[in-house]
Amino acid sequence: MELNPWGSFEVKDYKKLMKNFGIDKIEPSKIPEKHHFFNRGIIFGHKDFGKVASAIKNKKPWAMMTGLMPSGKFHFGHKMVADEMIYFQKLGAECYIAVADIESNLTRGISLEEARKTAVEEYLLNYIALGLKPKKTKFYFQSQGSTDYMNLSKFVSKKTTYNELKSIYGDITPDKMVSAFTQVADILHPQLKENGGPKPVVVPVGVDQLPHISLTRDIANRMKFIPPAATFHKLMPGLKGGKLSSSDPGSAIFLTDTPKEIKKRVNKYAFSGGRQTLEEHRKKGGNPDIDISYQWLTYLEESDKKLKQTYDDYKAGKLLSGEMKGLLIEKLSKFVEKHKVNREKARKQVDKFLK
C-alpha cells in the first residue's frame, strides 16, 4: 500500500489504511466544536491532533496550514476543503494558505503566471465568498515566499536521506524531491520566527498528502519545530463515481455553474443506487451507500435529521432515484445562487487583500 501525492488512487479499505499509516480515529465527542464532517466520518482520522485541541482549550496560539494546487476550476470537492479551513479559522486558528505554484510548475508544467491567476480567481475568491476571513489569513505563493521560508525549503534537505525519501514516497525524482522540500517548508512555515515561532499546527488533508505530513513530522523532530498534526478527510467522489476531476464535466459541479446546468448534469451523470424499475425500487428500496447524490448530500446537508430521513426513505423505497437527484439539485442550486452574490461581494475584498 503506497500513497503517492502526485498520482491518483482510490482508498478501498480505510481501516487498513489507518492501521498501516498510524492514523487515529476521530472521536466526534472530543472535537472542540461540532461539525457534520466529523460525525459522518468525512473527516475520519487524525495524527497528533491532541496538542492542537489542548492549545484551543488553553487559549494558546495555534495554526492551520494548508496548500492549494492552482489548477482547474473550483468545484464542490474544493468547497469541502474550504469549509474545513473555515471551521478551523472560526475555532481560532491563525491561517496559512500556500499556493503550490512551484509544485504545479514542477509536476504539471503550469506557468507561474497561470498559477497566480487561477489561485486568485478560482481559489482565493471562493474561499472568501465561503467565509474565510482574509485579514486573519496569510495567503502566499511558494514562488514569492519570505527569504527564511525559501531558505528553509533548502535547509530541510540536510535533515533527511535519500533512503528515507524513498521509503516515504517510493521512487522519487529530483523535481519531486524539490517539491517535497518546498511542501515541508510550507508546513513548517507557521512556526518560523517571523510567524511567532514554534506552535501546534494542524494540516487538513486528503490521505494522498500523508507522505508530506510524515516527512515533515520526521524533519520537525530533527529541527526546533513541533511536529505538525493532521486531520484526514475523504474526498468527495465524482458525480459518475470514481475521482472528482475538474477536467471531466461528468464528474464535477463547479461553484459557477447555473441551476440549469446543475439539473442537466446531475440528471445525466449522477450514479444512482436505485433499482432498475419503479416497482422493484418501491418494493426493495434503493442503496444510499452507493448513490452518489446521497453521498454528496452527506457533505452538503447540514441537518443530521434531514439527512437521516433521506437515507431511511431511500432505503425503504419511499424516495425514488429521481427524487434523490432532485434533492441534490435543489441543494446545489440554492447554494450557487446565494454564492453568486457572495462571490461578487468577495471580489472587492480580494482586490484589497492583494494590495
Add this chain to the structure above:
Amino acid sequence: MELNPWGSFEVKDYKKLMKNFGIDKIEPSKIPEKHHFFNRGIIFGHKDFGKVASAIKNKKPWAMMTGLMPSGKFHFGHKMVADEMIYFQKLGAECYIAVADIESNLTRGISLEEARKTAVEEYLLNYIALGLKPKKTKFYFQSQGSTDYMNLSKFVSKKTTYNELKSIYGDITPDKMVSAFTQVADILHPQLKENGGPKPVVVPVGVDQLPHISLTRDIANRMKFIPPAATFHKLMPGLKGGKLSSSDPGSAIFLTDTPKEIKKRVNKYAFSGGRQTLEEHRKKGGNPDIDISYQWLTYLEESDKKLKQTYDDYKAGKLLSGEMKGLLIEKLSKFVEKHKVNREKARKQVDKFLK
C-alpha cells in the same frame, strides 16, 4: 576517475583528466590579453571558451561568474582566483560573485551569519583591495538572491534525472542535490531576464568544480540559456606540499600575515627541492619542479624573464634552497605590506558597496 566538488583530491595526471572530461588545452596565443597564468599552465584548460573570446572580440555583452565558499581566512590560494576574476573584469566582463552560504550551511554546517561575516571581511574586502571594481560587480548571497534566482534553483530540478546526477556526482545525498541545483542557478544567474538575458558566460574554476559546470551545461541546453564556458586552473599547493588549507598553518600564508610571520613559516614549512648537502646542491643542482617556493613563484612572479632565471639558476646549483625561500619571502612580504594599505582603502568601498 571521479571529481567531487565537496571532497578533496589531488590531480596526478592532467592529460588524462583533460581527455576524460573533455577539457581543451588553452592556447596562450589565442587569449585576448596576456597573463602569466596562461603561458605557465596555471590556467591550463577550458571548455567552450571560444564563444566568450568571440564576444570580447565583437564587443558583445558577456559575463564572468564565480562563487566563493565563505570559510576560513583569505590566503594566497584565494588571491590567485581573485587575480583571475580581476583579469576577466579588466577584459570587460560583467562580474557575478555568489557567496555560497546555502552550500556552506548544507555541506559544512556554517551559519548564515558567520558566512556573511567571512564573505565580507575576508573575501569582498580582499577582492576590492586586489583591484576588483565593486561598481561593476554583482556580489550576492545564495540565501538572499532575487525571487527569479531562488525559483530557478528549484525549476532546474525538472531538467535532470537522478541517474544523470549520479553519473556526474557519484553518490549524491538530498542536501548535495539541493546544493548542486543552487550552484546551477548561480551559474545561470547572469543570463536571467533581470540581468539582461542569455549571453556567453565564463566560470573560472578548479577542476574539482567541473561536475557543477557539466550539470549546468546540460541543463542550459534544455532551457533557454547559453551553456556556460569554463576555464580551469591548477590550485596552488600547500607550503608543505599537498592541499593548501586555511585550517593548517603549515600549508597557507594569509594576506594578513606580517613579513616576520611569513619568514618564519616559509623557512619552517616550505617543501624544498634542494639537495641534502650544500656541496651536492652546488654540484647536481636543485629540482624546481618539486620545490614549493619555486612553485609559488610561478603564481606570484609576473616577469617571465626573472622566473626563468630563477629556474635555471636553481637547476644549475647556483641558487641554494635557502635563497629560493628568500626570493619567495621577499615577494610575499613586499606584497602583504602594500596590500595592508590597499585593504584599508578598500574598507570604505566595502561599506559603501553593502549600502
